[in-house]
Amino acid sequence: MTSKQYSAPSVRQLSAVVDSMAGQVSEGRLRQLQMVVGMFDRAVGRDEMPGRASRTVQQLFTWAALRPFWDLAVAGQLRHWEKDTGKPLPEWTQRIVRDCLKILAREVLPPGKTVKLPSVANPEPKATVGGRSLDALYRGMVDLAGRGPLERDGTTLSYEDRARLLAIVAVMLDAAPRSGELAAQSLSDLAAGETAVAVRRHQQKAPPNRVDEVAALAEVGTEAARSVLGGWVERVSEETRQRVLAAVAELEPLPEVEWYPLREGSQVAVRRWLRVRQGLVESLPLEGAKTALWVSLVPSKVGPPGVPLRAQGIRQAYARGITALNWVMAGEYGWEPLPTTMEQIRRSVDAVPLKEAPAA
CATH class of the missing domain: 1.10.443.10 (Intergrase catalytic core)
Incomplete structure (x- = not known):
């Protein structure tokens, strides 16, 4: 769906912002950002959302709009497929949506202006076996x-x-x-x-015995480093991912x-x-x-x-x-x-x- 097909001006503007990011983010991330645009389109105009949220893209990124948007999203009320409406979003999907909101906020808000973002628990990896x-x-x-x-x-x-x-x-x-x-x-x-x-092995990965070393170098928690090194980037913010990857780059290169x-x-x-x-x-x-x-x-x-x-x-x-x-x-x-x-x-x-x- 292009920006011209959205009814609310704010959502059309947000869609145009995402379109302009093509080539700057991965294809996977671009699809996730487009997914969030669609969620905003289904949120704007609902009774829970403030009326001004439909006017400009900046109005989407106020706490008055983000709080009800997040509640609707987590409850599964903004899903793309009508048959899935009402199915709560899994924690991993919540993490993806939250990370996309952070990326989009940086793009649409004036320099120096920030907004409160919803928090998501960082789930622990599933237990290993003996x-x-x-x-x-x-x-x-x-x-x-x-x-x-x-x-x-x-x-x-x-x-x-x-x-x-x-x-x-x-x-x-x-x-x-x-x-x-x-x-x-x-x-x-x-x-x-x-x-x-x-x-x-992928060069951005690090063997398990280097997780502590990477975490210390990146100044992040061990679980956050393990999530990035294990490929579970949806569990952490983009900032954390970049810090961990930068730390890996400073270490001795892994054998191909x-x-x-x-x-x-x-x-x-x-x-x-x-x-x-x-x-x-x-x-x-x-x-x-x-x-x-x-x-x-x-x-x-x-x-x-x-x-x-x-x-x-x-x-x-x-x-x-x-x-x-x-x-x-x-x-x-x-x-x-x-x-x-x-x-x-x-x-x-x-x-x-x-x-x-x-x-x-």
């Missing part, structure tokens, strides 16, 4: 991979699905990659004999590639997946598409079976597999349900990279 649970996860995945086809509540896990899942979990437990780092892996990231795996040894069981799991994978990619028309380590199993909007699996697809596959493992193991003595989010498992792993890359 070493016994990690061992149980691997043993459970091995058992799951050896069973027949599994189907329950509309979820089906084929042999291929279970082979891929076991290999992904094995690599996670040995190298602790993020879903995006898994999605970026290719066949060249496996050492000869599948004895080690390479992970291309880190190699991690694969345990014998992990090697077996990866080889099993490679055999499955080979059958999937053989019929692909493009050679370039045949290099990805993790590929799709069924046709999708992305393409035919065998195309590179994206980060979201990896997370979905993991969640589907853990859900299946939890219901297969339900009732087993001592079994505690495992989290279906990869990040909770990844942060539980203490992976130590090799000092030198394996011989070619």
Whole structure:
């Protein structure tokens, strides 16, 4: 929606401000800012909002307008889709909206003028799991991979699905990659004999043992630094994110590639997946598409079976597999349900990279 399509002059002006920021902020942030413009459009004119909020963009950024706007937003009354109206905004979305308000306030208010912004609690990261649970996860995945086809509540896990899942979990437990780092892996990231795996860490990230160092250098809390380094930028303000990234830039640069040894069981799991994978990619028309380590199993909007699996697809596959493992193991003595989010498992792993890359 362009600025000319909004009825209130204040919202049209705000939309024009966001349009002018194209190229100055990331595409993701631009979409978030446009989302907030739409929320203002749905707020202006409501009984809760002051009448003058429709006049100029500056009137949107007074506490008299921001307070009812925030209350409506948090209550889910300003959602884009009518069917979702009334569903409270999750804390992460509240954080995004609040950060966007801060950015927009800097753009529309005169220099030196500030406005009170709503506060959002900074949620704690979800709990990690213990070493016994990690061992149980691997043993459970091995058992799951050896069973027949599994189907329950509309979820089906084929042999291929279970082979891929076991290999992904094995690599996670040995190298602790993020879903995006898994999605970026290719066949060249496996050492000869599948004895080690390479992970291309993002340069803006820092290993867990440097979080305290980064936090001290940036003069922010440890949890704030961990949120930025972990990619959870919606949890912190833009100012905090920039301070943490600046601190990382002052540290010794991280290696572009880190190699991690694969345990014998992990090697077996990866080889099993490679055999499955080979059958999937053989019929692909493009050679370039045949290099990805993790590929799709069924046709999708992305393409035919065998195309590179994206980060979201990896997370979905993991969640589907853990859900299946939890219901297969339900009732087993001592079994505690495992989290279906990869990040909770990844942060539980203490992976130590090799000092030198394996011989070619």
